Amino acid sequence: MFYIYLAILAIVLALTVWVLFDTKKLSLQVTAAMVIVPLLLRLLMIK
């Protein structure tokens, strides 16, 4: 189950990065960057 959840997390992270590069709203870009930090650290199994 651990790796399935990492995969789910990877999907959400990938979609968030996609939104970051796709949107033209700066506020949404900053928000996306904030959300990326914990998702990335969990995906790398650091925290």
Next chain:
Amino acid sequence: MQKHTISAIICLAGALVAAAIAGASFLAMRKPDLIVRGPGVTDVKMLSDWFPGLKGTPGDTEVYILKGADDGASMLVLGGTHPNEPAGHIAAIMLIENAQPKSGTLYVIPRANASGFTANDPQEGAPQSFTIQTPNGPRVFRYGSRATNPIHQWPDPNVYIHASSGQTLSGSETRNLNRGYPGRPDGTLTERVCYGIVQLIKKENVTITVDLHEASPEYPVINAIVAHPKAMQLASDMVLGLEMQDIKISLEPSPVNLRGLTHRELGDFTDTLPVLMETANASQGRLRGRTDEALVLTGKDKWYVRAEKLGRLYVPYDEKGHPLEERVGRHVTAISELMNSWNLEHPEKPLEFEGLPGYEDFLTKGIGVFLLPLPAKN
């Protein structure tokens, strides 16, 4: 390149820098603090020697063995069941670095939840470590999370169901070592650590098991010993012994309907006599103010002083706080007293250890003088 792509790259770079800085700090938590083999330590094994299912997992943890020349009873001391309760962890280290066995065997697990020592609880603002000054220089100890690191056990279920009783608790309790006993060989990492500890107790026929904890000062069970019915006599003898030394401790029976805890399940599932002890730790409380190393070491906290005046606490609390030496002193003295109480009733099967500092020693000299120098780095 379009403007919004440039700003996206800048945002992503910012996220990566923050993740790198924080990540380095999180990774540093993986390095365990150093524990020195004291003169009484005869062997150091791993919990996986009793339950191979733990081998190579982050739940595997050292078991320090202090075996006396003469046969006798045995005692298992668990420190660091909750790695955010430092007095339990340090008291276990005090035993490892100071106790000298005469008769009987002492097993000490200073990091019962080893995984919990590798992380901090989010939103608790806890320090990652605290430093104790010793005559031989500073020694650094980890301040960890109450629960198993989610890197090692994730995700939590919505609801935690205790395996042998069916009791339900909130999902995050799945990673609480002291809700998982007697554990399961094929369960979660936390349950497997519980199972390993139970195997040690069964195979070594451990006579007495002491689980060292701390509690927040607003919690009713504090400066207390909680005993399984089987251990009630032993515990009440110990309480009398401590009262002779002017140390007040309350005796609580293990609640029947609260499952998964050492003082309940170890008594029900093994032959050991289990007790659990609590001291007052402001750094895990909900009423605490600024949370840092100083709070861990001194327990000085103005909001707790105020809460005491409001009658909200279950321990006396003044400007002097409850320093770590007092809390560790309570635990170590209580363990000595448990041994004395045992020996009075069972002279044929004694449990005798020397070299343990007394309560007054801790209050007057501090903890540092009882910590051994670290081996020189090569």
Next chain:
Amino acid sequence: MSQEFLLFILMVGVFAAGCFALKWPVSVSMLLAAVAGALAGGVQNPIRHLVEGTFGYVDTILTIATAMMFMTGFRDSGALEALTAAVIRKFNKLPGLLMILLTFVIMVPGMITGSSTASVLTAGAVVAPMFASMGMSALDSGALISIAAILGMIAPPVNIPAMIIGGGIDMPYVGFEIPLILLTFPLAIAFAFWFGWRNVRKVDRSKVVESLDFSALNQYGAWRLFSPLILIFVLMILDKTVPRVFGLGMPLIFLLGTALTWVTGKRFEILKSAKKAIEDVLPVLGILVGVGMFIQIMTATGVRGFIVVNALSVPPALLYVMIAVSIPLFGAISAFGSSSVLGVPFMLALLGKDQIIAAASLSLIAALGDFMPPTALAAIFAARVVGLEKYGGVLKKLVVPGLIIAVYGILFILFSKQIRALY
């Protein structure tokens, strides 16, 4: 004035300035408020603390993100519209009954998962167009959905705030069913009448059925079209009843449901749909991340202790007022956080009351935190599923019901022993 008080003012001030004066998003304002608090409070290694705080919500982020992906997929497959059409065709003549029924339908996901967000984004989103066809205004419908969602989160079998409060005083989560039913079901029925039936009974519904679009329903058939929703409900129930085998967890259940929407109705681009879902929900995820940072800095600097001890400092007569005010207010940050940070100390102050009823009532009051801006998860998502851009109007509709719920909860605490004697 204590240093903690000044820090609290600074953090709230920076947040308010960012949010209202500079019109920054809530997430960014929270981030900056946390940064300001960390710097002014002299927190060691501030970046570690800021990032660590966000981890309190990683699981919540996954649940919300996947729930949103599911709802978007369900809508894009044409199933949502078809489901509305099918239900309204059947129940158009019995609006009173339908209102109560739908209110309970919204509660179900929350009852099973303990999450008001799950309720709003699944059953709430399904029911919202039905409310609209019945003639309810978007604001009324949004308010009723938010209320039903938080009542669902509190109703048994799963109530996470009660588990958190119980866990804090070592009380097992046993024997909560009856008090929780007494606390939630009467309120649910009352609000179903208040917002629902009262508004729709005079509406002329003779032309409603003709205005509905039955094309998707006729093309794919009900079973096939609605199977993703059925799958999700079945998996949620299995997750609760046989967790050893089917303990999949909400995010995986939602993801499986999303995958199914792709093949059961109108064709749509699943990746684009999922990305749209994340884009829509990102501001909320950002709020959670910002709130996590905010709490971590409040705790590290002692502001949290300042709030808790001051809440406990009132004279006994005012204790109940303080409970009704401070727990929902702190819930502005997080309802679960409020249950732990304030719910547990208040529970310890209520040791003379019947423990189970007191904890159950506190959990109901804590749930009101999901109405409190800036996080206001229940209200934000309810506004979204009824098609409103801003959730302020829904919030206004929730003021009086919120007060009623708080008073109802306090009455239960006051008369806990008498209520206990009833069953």
